[in-house]
Amino acid sequence: MALWMFLNQALAGAFMPEQGTQIAKEVDNLYGFLLVVSFISCAILIGGMIYFAIKYKRKSQSDKTPYITHDTRLEILWSVIPLIIFLVVFAWGWTIYHDMRAMPENALEIHVTGKQWAWTVEYKNGVKSTDLVVPVNKDIKIILASEDVIHSFYVPSFRIKQDAVPGRYTTLWFRAEKMGEFYAFCTEFCGTNHSGMVARVKVVTQEEFDKWLVDESEIGLLPLAQRGAKYFQTRACASCHNVDNAAVKVGPSLFKKFGTEGVFGDGSVSKFDENYVRQSILEPQAKIVKGFPKPSPMPSYQGQLSESELSALIEYIKGLK
Amino acid sequence: MSHAVAGKNYLNESSGLWSWLTTLDHKRIGIMYFVSVMFFFLIGGIMALLLRLELFSSNAQEGISFLSSLPNVIKGDANPADLYNRIMTYHGAIMVFMVIVPGIPAILGNFFLPLQIGAKDVAFPRLNLLSWYCLMAGAIMAFATLFLNKVDTGWTFYTPYSIRTGASVVLMVLAVFIMGMSSILTGLNFIVTVHKLRCPGMTMYRIPLFVWALYSTAIIQVLATPILAITLLLLAMERVFGIGIFDPKLGGDPVLFQHFFWFYSHPAVYIMILPAMGVISELMTTFTKKTIFGYTAIAYSSLGIAAVSFFVWGHHLFVSGQSEVAGIVFSFLTMLVGVPTAIKMFNWLATMYRGSIEFTAPMLYALGFLFLFAIGGVTGIMLAVVPVDVHFHDTYFVVAHFHYVMVGGTLMSIMGGFYYWFPKMFGKMYNMTMAIWSWVFIFIGFNVTFFPQFILGAKGMPRRYFDYIPEYEQLNRISTIGSWLIATGFVIGLIAMIRAITKGEKAPDNPWGGKTLEWTTSTPPPHDNFTNEPTVTAGPYEYK
Numbered sequence: 001m002a003l004w005m006f007l008n009q010a011l012a013g014a015f016m017p018e019q020g021t022q023i024a025k026e027v028d029n030l031y032g033f034l035l036v037v038s039f040i041s042c043a044i045l046i047g048g049m050i051y052f053a054i055k056y057k058r059k060s061q062s063d064k065t066p067y068i069t070h071d072t073r074l075e076i077l078w079s080v081i082p083l084i085i086f087l088v089v090f091a092w093g094w095t096i097y098h099d100m101r102a103m104p105e106n107a108l109e110i111h112v113t114g115k116q117w118a119w120t121v122e123y124k125n126g127v128k129s130t131d132l133v134v135p136v137n138k139d140i141k142i143i144l145a146s147e148d149v150i151h152s153f154y155v156p157s158f159r160i161k162q163d164a165v166p167g168r169y170t171t172l173w174f175r176a177e178k179m180g181e182f183y184a185f186c187t188e189f190c191g192t193n194h195s196g197m198v199a200r201v202k203v204v205t206q207e208e209f210d211k212w213l214v215d216e217s218e219i220g221l222l223p224l225a226q227r228g229a230k231y232f233q234t235r236a237c238a239s240c241h242n243v244d245n246a247a248v249k250v251g252p253s254l255f256k257k258f259g260t261e262g263v264f265g266d267g268s269v270s271k272f273d274e275n276y277v278r279q280s281i282l283e284p285q286a287k288i289v290k291g292f293p294k295p296s297p298m299p300s301y302q303g304q305l306s307e308s309e310l311s312a313l314i315e316y317i318k319g320l321k
Numbered sequence: 322m323s324h325a326v327a328g329k330n331y332l333n334e335s336s337g338l339w340s341w342l343t344t345l346d347h348k349r350i351g352i353m354y355f356v357s358v359m360f361f362f363l364i365g366g367i368m369a370l371l372l373r374l375e376l377f378s379s380n381a382q383e384g385i386s387f388l389s390s391l392p393n394v395i396k397g398d399a400n401p402a403d404l405y406n407r408i409m410t411y412h413g414a415i416m417v418f419m420v421i422v423p424g425i426p427a428i429l430g431n432f433f434l435p436l437q438i439g440a441k442d443v444a445f446p447r448l449n450l451l452s453w454y455c456l457m458a459g460a461i462m463a464f465a466t467l468f469l470n471k472v473d474t475g476w477t478f479y480t481p482y483s484i485r486t487g488a489s490v491v492l493m494v495l496a497v498f499i500m501g502m503s504s505i506l507t508g509l510n511f512i513v514t515v516h517k518l519r520c521p522g523m524t525m526y527r528i529p530l531f532v533w534a535l536y537s538t539a540i541i542q543v544l545a546t547p548i549l550a551i552t553l554l555l556l557a558m559e560r561v562f563g564i565g566i567f568d569p570k571l572g573g574d575p576v577l578f579q580h581f582f583w584f585y586s587h588p589a590v591y592i593m594i595l596p597a598m599g600v601i602s603e604l605m606t607t608f609t610k611k612t613i614f615g616y617t618a619i620a621y622s623s624l625g626i627a628a629v630s631f632f633v634w635g636h637h638l639f640v641s642g643q644s645e646v647a648g649i650v651f652s653f654l655t656m657l658v659g660v661p662t663a664i665k666m667f668n669w670l671a672t673m674y675r676g677s678i679e680f681t682a683p684m685l686y687a688l689g690f691l692f693l694f695a696i697g698g699v700t701g702i703m704l705a706v707v708p709v710d711v712h713f714h715d716t717y718f719v720v721a722h723f724h725y726v727m728v729g730g731t732l733m734s735i736m737g738g739f740y741y742w743f744p745k746m747f748g749k750m751y752n753m754t755m756a757i758w759s760w761v762f763i764f765i766g767f768n769v770t771f772f773p774q775f776i777l778g779a780k781g782m783p784r785r786y787f788d789y790i791p792e793y794e795q796l797n798r799i800s801t802i803g804s805w806l807i808a809t810g811f812v813i814g815l816i817a818m819i820r821a822i823t824k825g826e827k828a829p830d831n832p833w834g835g836k837t838l839e840w841t842t843s844t845p846p847p848h849d850n851f852t853n854e855p856t857v858t859a860g861p862y863e864y865k
C-alpha cells in the first residue's frame with residue numbers, strides 16, 4: 001500500500017506542466033493512477049506476449065499444439081476486471097469533473113473573447129488587455145465568447161480548457177495558487193495564425209492586481225505614442241506585426257516604415273504616411289502589400305477604434321525607428 | 322469463361338488495361354484498390370514527412386521555417402503557416418478517407434471475403450466495380466482542390482471556420498461524400514455476400530473471424546456513412562445558400578456540426594479498426610499453428626463494439642460547451658467500449674499460449690499490432706475520463722493516441738495482412754529478410770515518432786500548431802527523426818514487394834499452413850476461385 005501511494009505520488013505530475021491550481025493536483029493524482037494501472041495492464045499484455053513468443057517459438061514444422069477453444073472462467077475474468085477498473089476511474093473522474101464545473105459564487109468575473117488570432121481580456125471596469133492578469137488565491141470565473149470562429153482557451157498549468165463558441169457564452173473557473181506567468185494557448189484550429197494565438201496568464205498578489213487595474217484604466221492620461229504602444233498590444237496588432245526588426249510575421253514589419261514608399265500587389269505605389277496607415281487599419285483590403293495574400297488576413301478595425309485611439313496608433317507607428 | 326484451364330488464373334486470364342478497368346472479378350478489383358490506396362498512402366506519407374520537417378525547430382525567434390524554404394513551384398505564394406495548415410488538412414483527409422477507411426475492407430476484404438466463405442464472387446460484382454469508381458471520382462475531386470483553393474480546415478471541417486474560409490470546401494466535402502458512397506456500397510455488398518453466398522456447410526459459426534470483422538464493419542458502414550453524407554451536404558448548402566443551420570451569424574449552431582460529424586466519425590474509427598482486428602485473428606492462429614482462443618467471444622465482441630460505437634460520439638465534445646450531464650454519460654458509455662476491446666486482446670494472448678510460434682514478417686506485424694494497440698488502448702481510456710481529457714483534448718496526446726490505434730493498429734495490420742496474403746494474391750514469394758527489416762524500421766520508427774508526442778501533449782502542446790514555444794523543441798526533434806525511420810522502413814518494404822513481383826520465386830498454394838478456404842485453392846486463384854465448390858464440415862481453425 002505504501003509502495004502504491006509512493007508510485008502514485010511519483011507519477012502524478014510526471015511529464016505534466018507545473019500545478020497552478022488545486023484542480024491540477026487532483027487531475028494529476030487521477031492521471032498518476034491511470035498511468036500505474038495502464039503500465040500494469042501493458043506489462044501483462046506485452047510482457048505476456050513476449051514471454052509466450054520466446055517460450056513457444058516454433059521448434060520444428062511438425063510441432064503439435066493443444067486444441068483449446070475457450071475457457072469461460074478466464075473470459076469472464078478478463079471482461080469483469082477491466083470493467084471494474086473502468087468504472088472506478090469513471091467515478092473518480094466524475095467527482096473531479098464536478099469540482100471543475102461547479103462555478104463558485106462571488107468569483108471575480110472576467111470576459112475573455114477569442115478573435116482570429118488573439119485573445120482579448122476585459123475587466124468589469126472597462127480595462128482591456130491581451131494578458132489575463134489575476135490575483136492569487138481568488139476564485140476567477142472566465143466568461144468566454146468568440147467574434148468569429150471557434151477557439152479554445154487552454155491553460156496547461158491549471159488543467160483547464162473550454163471552447164469559445166461564436167453565438168453563445170461558455171464559462172470556466174479556476175483559483176490560481178501559484179504566482180507567476182503561465183501560457184494560455186488556443187487549442188481549436190482557427191486558421192492561419194492559430195499557433196500564434198498565445199496569451200499569458202499573470203498571477204499576482206491582490207495589491208499588485210488592484211494597482212494594475214487602476215494603472216490600466218488611467219491609460220487615457222498618457223502621451224499619445226505611449227498609448228499607441230499599449231493599443232498595439234491590446235488590439236493584437238503585435239500578433240501579426242513586428243516592430244523592432246524587419247522580419248515578416250503574418251503581416252509585414254512596421255519597423256522604420258513610416259515615410260518610406262510602399263509597393264502593392266497590383267504594382268501601384270503609395271507613400272507610407274498618416275492617411276495610408278489610417279486606411280490600412282480601417283480598410284485593409286483597399287491596398288494589399290506586395291507578397292501578401294488577397295484577401296488580406298488583416299481584419300478591418302472599422303468601428304472598433306475611436307479617433308483618439310487611431311491617432312495614438314499612428315503616432316506610435318511613426319516613432320518606430 | 323475458362324473453367325480451371327491449366328495455367329490460367331485471375332491475373333493472366335485476360336490482359337490489357339481495359340480488361341482491368343471493366344473487370345467484375347472481386348480479386349482484380351481488390352488489386353485495383355490496392356494500387357490506388359498505396360498511391361494515396363504515398364502522397365499522404367510525403368505530406369506527413371513535410372509536417373514533421375517543419376516541426377523540427379521552433380521558429381518563433383528566428384523566423385525560419387522549413388516550408389518557406391521550399392521552391393516556389395511547391396509552395397506558391399502562401400505564407401508558411403497557411404502552407405502548414407493545408408498540408409495538415411490533406412494529410413489527415415487523405416489518410417482517413419482514402420487510405421485507412423477503404424484500406425482493409427476494400428483491398429483485403431474484397432479479395433479474401435469471397436474466398437474465405439467459398440464463394441465465386443461477391444453478391445453484386447457490378448456494384449463492387451462501381452464502388453471503386455466512386456472512390457476514384459472522389460479522389461480526383463479531392464485532388465482537384467489542390468489546384469483551386471487549397472483546403473485548410475483540417476480533416477474535420479469544423480464550422481464556422483469551414484464556412485468562412487476562402488478554400489474550396491464545397492468541392493472537398495462533395496469528394497468525401499462520393500467516397501462515402503463507395504464505402505456504403507462495399508458494406509452493402511459484404512453483408513449480402515455473407516448472408517447469401519456461403520458455400521455448403523459454412524454456417525455463421527464456421528466463417529473465419531476476418532469475415533466476422535468485415536461483417537460487423539459493413540453494418541457500421543451502411544448505417545453511419547449516410548449521416549456523414551448528410552452532414553457534409555448540409556455544410557455545402559450552408560456555404561452555397563446560407564441556409565443558417567451551422568452558421569451562428571444566421572442563427573445556426575456550429576456545435577451541432579460537431580455532433581453530426583462525430584456521430585459518423587466515431588463509428589468510423591471502428592470501420593478502421595474492426596477489420597484490422599479481423600486480420601490479426603487470422604495471423605494469430607496461422608502463425609501459432611493453433612486454433613483461435615474464444616472464437617465466439619471475438620466474433621460477438623466485434624458486434625458489441627459496432628453497436629456501442631454509435632453512442633459515444635460526445636467524448637469528442639467534452640470541452641465544446643455540451644452539458645456536464647452529457648459529458649458524464651458519454652464518458653461512461655466510452656468506458657464500455659473498452660471491455661470488448663480488452664476481451665479481444667486477451668484472447669489473442671491466450672491463443673499464443675502453448676502455440677508453435679513462427680516469426681515471419683506477417684506475424685511480426687501482428688505482434689507489433691498487439692504492442693502498439695495496447696498502448697493506444699490504455700491511453701484511450703485516459704482520454705475517456707472527463708477531467709483528464711479536459712487537459713489532453715486537442716493536444717499532442719490525442720494525436721499520439723490516435724496514431725497508436727490507427728497507424729499502430731490499422732496500418733500494422735494492413736501490412737501484416739498484406740505480407741500474409743501476398744503469395745496468394747500475386748503467386749510470388751517475397752524476400753523474408755527484407756520484409757523483416759522493413760518491419761524493424763517501421764516498428765521502432767513508429768515508437769520514436771509518436772511516443773514523445775504523448776509527453777508533448779501531457780506538457781500541453783496543442784495540436785495543429787505550425788509553431789510552438791521553445792520548451793517543446795527537443796521532443797519534437799526526436800519525433801521528426803522517428804518519421805525518417807518509418808519512411809526508411811516503407812522504402813525497404815516497397816523494394817521487397819517490387820522485387821517479389823518482378824523476379825520473386827513462385828509461391829506454393831499454402832505457404833504458411835493456413836486452414837481457411839483461400840489456402841485450399843491454387844495460387845494465384847482461378848477466375849472462379851475454386852475448381853469445385855468447396856464443402857465445409859468443421860470450424861475455420863482446426864489445428865488438431
Ligand SMILES: [Cu+2]
Nearest residue numbers: 186188190194
Ligand atoms: Cu486557434
Ligand SMILES: [Cu+2]
Nearest residue numbers: 587590634637
Ligand atoms: Cu471517438
